[in-house]
Amino acid sequence: MKPFISVCTIFKNEEFFMKEFIESYLHIADEFILVDTGSTDKSIDIIKSFGIKPYYFKWINDFGKARTHSLSLANGTWICVADVDDRISKKNALEMKNYLQSCSSHGVISPYVNLNNFDWKNLPHNILSTHDRMVFFKNHLGIDYRGAIHENPMISIEENNYQLAHHHTPIYHLGYAEELLSKKTQRNKKIIEDLYDNGVKEPHIIYHYCNLHWGKSNTIYINLKEALKNSKLNRKYTLLESLCYWIYDYQKDNKHELASYLNELHSIKKSSKVLILFQAREAFDCHQVNIALSLYQSILEKISELSSRYKYEIHYRVIFLLAANNQLSKALFYADSFDEYLQIIDFFHLKVKLLTACNQFEKVTLLLKKLPSRISYLESNKLQELKLIAQHLNIVLDIK
Structure with missing residues (x-):
């Protein structure tokens, strides 16, 4: 009997994840296509223990082809x-299959x-971010994945004008767990x-290379513009976003x-998130508090x-505008949700002012005793404000 859903996966040395992965997808898979690109661990043994046949593909440094x-x-x-x-x-799984x-x-x-x-x-306490992804599509449509890394099927979708539906069923991805992220980032880098050094100048490679070296050279801007000329619609959007960011940051x-x-x-x-961001920035620069606040708050829904x-x-800016x-x-x-920003001197200053305005002087005292090491780089007027608050509370600031 022909399988209804084939779960297709490529992997290498994934013994840590493999058993739970198969157990999770057993509820939706009528067929597993698990393609090994060179494992030396127990991944294959785990696959075979489920009675699943593993497949093999010689690794050629290209995720899209695999x-x-x-x-x-x-x-x-x-698929x-x-x-x-x-x-x-x-x-x-059962809901999606139905x-x-x-x-x-x-x-x-x-x-x-x-x-x-x-x-x-x-x-949901451990959700880092959420975005839309085409995970399911009909077989035998000629859909393929493009890109040696960060491979993507959307170019072939656009070329054939295929129609996509949306469904609320989530897929959970563990690859951004702190235990793995550094290793994966270094591998991708x-x-x-x-690829870039060996002359691969496809738009998506240029895009990811530029993101790795953001701000280091004006050639990044030139490379992004060149990539834009040769890009398909799916890549064009992300390249345009990067060009807008670059100009705002450096030009x-x-x-x-x-x-x-x-x-x-x-x-x-x-409804591009980038358009909303730039509209918010313009309103902020023009001191249009209510407009800027509304726009920045709408971006919060898309911040991931x-x-x-x-x-x-x-x-x-949301915190600043709420206060304003x-x-x-x-x-x-x-502001209390973002203590990780307290080492940023402008945020530290804003948090102290908010606590002071709300008459929470004990918290102000505790905070001022934990001055960031770079506090002396704060703008002179803001530094003076902190000194006055500290003086009022009889706190001696340790500023070098």
């Missing part, structure tokens, strides 16, 4: 693309939930730099080109989709 090879082996009506560190609950029975679209986009530890059964006077890229973004996606470079700006709007208690409540 992923596409796994699709070519699938016999199911539908589910998964990583060994992905998980799906039994309830969600949904696909009557789905007329070519593919299905689901929430892909990144977790900061391995505990995927006790949510090496692959990207090797603030280049307003004409920034406006041009923002208009192009708007033509692709009118933004580069980590801009998360501090958004959090800081005389919502002091709300601003302080929000």
Whole structure:
């Protein structure tokens, strides 16, 4: 009997995750296509213990080609693309399987939930971020994965004008757990730099290379512009975003080109998070407190989709604008959620002022005794404010 869903996975040395992965996906898989790219651990033994046949692909430093090879082996009506560190609950697996029975679209986009530890059964305290991803699609449509790293099927989806549905069933991803993140980041960094240094100048490689070396050279901006000329729609959007960020960070006077890229973004996606961010910045710079606050708060709903470079700006400005709007208690409540920012001198200053305005002097005293080492670099007027608060509370500041 022909399988309904084929779960396709590529892996190497995943004995730590393999058993739980298979147990998780047993509820949705009618066929497992598990493709080994060179394991030397017990991954294969674990697979065989479930009575599953492993497949092999000689590693050629290209995730896209390995992923596409796994699709070519699938016999199911539908394909589910998964990583060994992905998980799906039994309830969600059965719900998705039932949904696909009557789905007329070519593919299905689901929430892909990144977790900061391995505990995927006790949510939501450990959710790091969530974004949409096409995990399920019909077989035999010629869909393939492009990109030696951060491989993506969306270019082939766009080329064929395939229709995608959305479904609320989440997939949980453990690959961003703190125990793994550093190792995975270093692996990806090496692959990207090797590809770039060996002359691979495809738009997505340039994009990821530029992100690795952000701000180090103006050639990043030139490379991004060159990549934009040769990019398909799916890559074009992310490249336009990066160009807007670059201009804002390093070429603030280049307003004409920034406006041009923002208009192009708007033509692709009118509700772009980047557009909202730049509208919020403009309102903030023009001292339009209510407008800026509303825009920045709307970005908070999409903050997991933004580069980590801009998360501090958004959090800081929401707190600042709440305070400016005389919502002091709300601003302080929000600020209390981000103690990791206290080593940033502007945030430290803002937190002290909020506590003072709310008459929480004991907390002010405790905070001032934990001055960040770089506090002397604070703007002179803000530093003077801290000195006056400390003097009022009879605290001697240790400022070198």
